[in-house]
Amino acid sequence: KAILLQGSYRHWPIMSSPFVVLVVGPxxxxxxxxxxxxxxxxxxxxxxxxxxxxxxxxxxxITPIQEDLIDELAAVIPSHGLDFxxxxxxxxxxxxxxxxxxxxxxxxxxxxxxxxxxFQRATHVLCRMRVDAHLEHVRYQGHSPTPQRxxxxxxxxxxxxxxxxxxxxxxxxxxFMEQSSASGAVMTSAKSGEGISRATQLLALAMLRADADFFxxxxxxxxxxxxxxxxxxxxxxxxxxxxxxSHGSMTSPWGARPHEPHRGGDAQRLVEVLRTSGQDFDIVxxxxxxxxxxxxxxxxxxxxxxxxxxxxxxxxxxxxPDSLKHPDRWGPSCQTEVHCYGMxxxxxxxxxSAQAAERALLEQLGIKAINVGNLEHWFSCESRNDGCNELLxxxxxxxxxxxxxxxxxxxxxxxxxxxxxxxxxxxxVDAGTILHMExxxxxxxxxxxxxxxxxxxxxxxxxxxSGICARxxxxxxx
Numbered sequence: 280k281a282i283l284l285q286g287s288y289r290h291w292p293i294m295s296s297p298f299v300v301l302v303v304g305p306x307x308x309x310x311x312x313x314x315x316x317x318x319x320x321x322x323x324x325x326x327x328x329x330x331x332x333x334x335x336x337x338x339x340x341i342t343p344i345q346e347d348l349i350d351e352l353a354a355v356i357p358s359h360g361l362d363f364x365x366x367x368x369x370x371x372x373x374x375x376x377x378x379x380x381x382x383x384x385x386x387x388x389x390x391x392x393x394x395x396x397x398f399q400r401a402t403h404v405l406c407r408m409r410v411d412a413h414l415e416h417v418r419y420q421g422h423s424p425t426p427q428r429x430x431x432x433x434x435x436x437x438x439x440x441x442x443x444x445x446x447x448x449x450x451x452x453x454x455f456m457e458q459s460s461a462s463g464a465v466m467t468s469a470k471s472g473e474g475i476s477r478a479t480q481l482l483a484l485a486m487l488r489a490d491a492d493f494f495x496x497x498x499x500x501x502x503x504x505x506x507x508x509x510x511x512x513x514x515x516x517x518x519x520x521x522x523x524x525s526h527g528s529m530t531s532p533w534g535a536r537p538h539e540p541h542r543g544g545d546a547q548r549l550v551e552v553l554r555t556s557g558q559d560f561d562i563v564x565x566x567x568x569x570x571x572x573x574x575x576x577x578x579x580x581x582x583x584x585x586x587x588x589x590x591x592x593x594x595x596x597x598x599x600p601d602s603l604k605h606p607d608r609w610g611p612s613c614q615t616e617v618h619c620y621g622m623x624x625x626x627x628x629x630x631x632s633a634q635a636a637e638r639a640l641l642e643q644l645g646i647k648a649i650n651v652g653n654l655e656h657w658f659s660c661e662s663r664n665d666g667c668n669e670l671l672x673x674x675x676x677x678x679x680x681x682x683x684x685x686x687x688x689x690x691x692x693x694x695x696x697x698x699x700x701x702x703x704x705x706x707x708v709d710a711g712t713i714l715h716m717e718x719x720x721x722x723x724x725x726x727x728x729x730x731x732x733x734x735x736x737x738x739x740x741x742x743x744x745s746g747i748c749a750r751x752x753x754x755x756x757x
Contacts, residue, residue, distance in 0.1 A: 297362035298486055299382060300479075302336065303408060304389030305400040306370030309437035311336075312469035313389060314365055317479060322469040329369035332377065337365040341483055347476050352484045354574065361483055376411055383412070385486045386432040387478065392444040392466065398436075398451070405432055405459055426496035431485035434464040435478050440471055495564075550616040551579045553670055565619045568603055572666055579617035580669040581636045582610075584724075585651060586699070588677045591732035593702055595713075596643075597693045604667060610714040612694075613639040617672075632656070632672040640676075645687025652677035658723050664715035671720070675727075699728045 302310045311326040318337035329336075342360035343353065366383075368375050377383050388405050391397035409430055416427045434455060438444060444466075452464045462485030467474035549565035554577070571578045585594040594612045598605050604614070615638065618630045630638075633656065637648040648654055654674045662669045686694065700706075703721040707713050 297338070297364045298384040298483070300363050300365050300385050300387060300482065301377065301383045301408070302365060302367045302387045302389065303404050304370060304435075305391070305397045305404065308370060308389040308391045308397050308401070309469060310367055310370065310389045313387070313435065313437055313467065313475070314367060316469040316472055316475055318365065320472070328371070329367050331369055331372055332375055333367045333369075334364075336367040339363050339365065339479065341480065345476075349477065349480050349484070352480050352487075355484070355487055361487075363479075363483070379415070383430065384489075385482045386430060387435050387482060388432050388461075389435045389437050390447075392436040392439050392447060393441055395446050398447045398455075401434065402455060402459065405461075408432075426493060428493040429489045431462045431482065431489050432459070433478055433482040433485065434461050435474075436464070436466045437469065439466040439473065440468040548616075549619045551619055553577045553579065568616050571616075571668075572603065575666040575668055577661075577668040577670060579632065579672070581615060581617060581632050581639065581672045581674060583613045583636045583639055583654070583674045583676065585612040585676050585678055585683065586728070587696075588731040591699045591728060592696045593699050594678075594683070595695050595697045595702060596688075597695075599689050599691045601691075605714040608714040609695075609712055613643040615639040615643070633674070636672070636674040643688075646684045648676070650684045652679045657727055660717060660719050660723070662715065662717055662720065667715075673720070673724070699724070699732070703728075 314336050390401035412430045463481035465474045465478040597609045600607045617635045654676050657673050703724045
């Protein structure tokens with residue numbers, strides 16, 4: 280029986296029966312003491328070594344009202360909490376396996392932080408457990424493409440409060456995580472209890488994500504099996520009786536694209552959501568822009584600035600009071616999110632940030648990109664403000680030739696030509712009428728814009744009663 284998670288991942292199903300966590304590791308790595316601390320809150324002075332498999336090592340529960348709940352788990356934990364049965368395999372029998380056909384949901388891989396050999400053996404323990412899980416899956420499912428649930432693991436260093444607990448460096452632990460795809464690494468002490476709660480919570484979060492991925496793959500498999508062969512596999516895209524030029528090659532099967540709209544239909548405006556992975560970002564399941572703001576999810580977006588280079592004039596736009604983002608604030612000429620599926624043609628191709636910028640010009644200002652100057656990508660940066668977390672691509676388009684075409688704005692919106700320093704200078708921050716911009720954003724724009732501005736033209740357009748033009752352009756021309 281499956282239930283649905285609440286919070287930002289409320290579409291994730293989880294099993295209502297307790298999760299089974301297997302505690303493994305080399306001999307004398309502190310597994311039994313760790314379990315006693317988790318379940319009873321105490322550390323036994325002389326624990327009896329575990330022989331074989333102990334399927335009644337302990338039981339714990341994590342509730343949504345715990346004070347030390349980490350933010351990632353607090354966002355997805357169901358209202359009734361999570362239950363875990365703890366099993367332990369004694370370190371003297373490294374080849375011991377769980378009973379055949381018994382589900383194991385996650386691993387706590389322990390090692391003694393005072394012994395390098397213990398850390399090295401933990402690597403082999405994890406590898407063996409995952410190989411055994413794979414062979415068990417193959418034994419029951421054969422070689423059919425049935426999805427296999429990932430077996431998440433958290434590396435748990437024990438005895439961190441004892442002398443010599445630094446024999447394994449942080450770089451070695453990080454390398455272990457990357458090579459083994461571990462979901463986390465935590466230093467713990469059964470005596471003091473330090474790190475214990477975090478280790479169990481990281482494993483709980485990893486098991487929820489593993490369940491979510493597994494159920495998604497099963498749903499995808501069901502979709503593919505339910506479709507006729509002509510739709511289950513990627514074929515050339517036909518629009519209005521002819522092959523689409525942009526999709527002349529084979530595409531991925533429909534089952535691998537669950538959010539894709541029907542060809543020829545309107546695409547749902549789903550946004551590319553990103554998840555931090557070290558110094559990089561990984562793309563995760565798409566959401567609507569409203570869901571991103573509600574849950575504080577990092578997502579891709581673009582800002583487009585129209586400007587007159589020689590004068591340093593920017594077209595500033597005030598957004599509507601009911602705008603989803605930045606209501607009643609002044610900001611870029613237009614801004615939007617990068618959609619997972621484009622709106623032109625058959626609504627099938629994913630959208631590039633440059634295409635999103637062109638779409639924003641047309642939808643929000645009523646002008647086509649070809650009627651203004653070339654859209655130039657100047658830089659990218661992160662922006663985080665009150666739940667609106669974006670990875671921004673900044674585009675700038677110079678107004679040349681015949682000038683700015685007629686604009687089509689909403690009745691409650693407005694635009695104004697403003698000197699660039701009035702937007703990105705320190706006075707703009709104090710005014711509080713312009714949308715939030717990181718210091719990196721303001722600094723980069725000031726640096727780029729100053730290169731193009733001609734002092735005479737700027738003075739002629741805006742004057743310099745306050746001395747701003749002279750101060751930022753380094754000129755005293757009047």
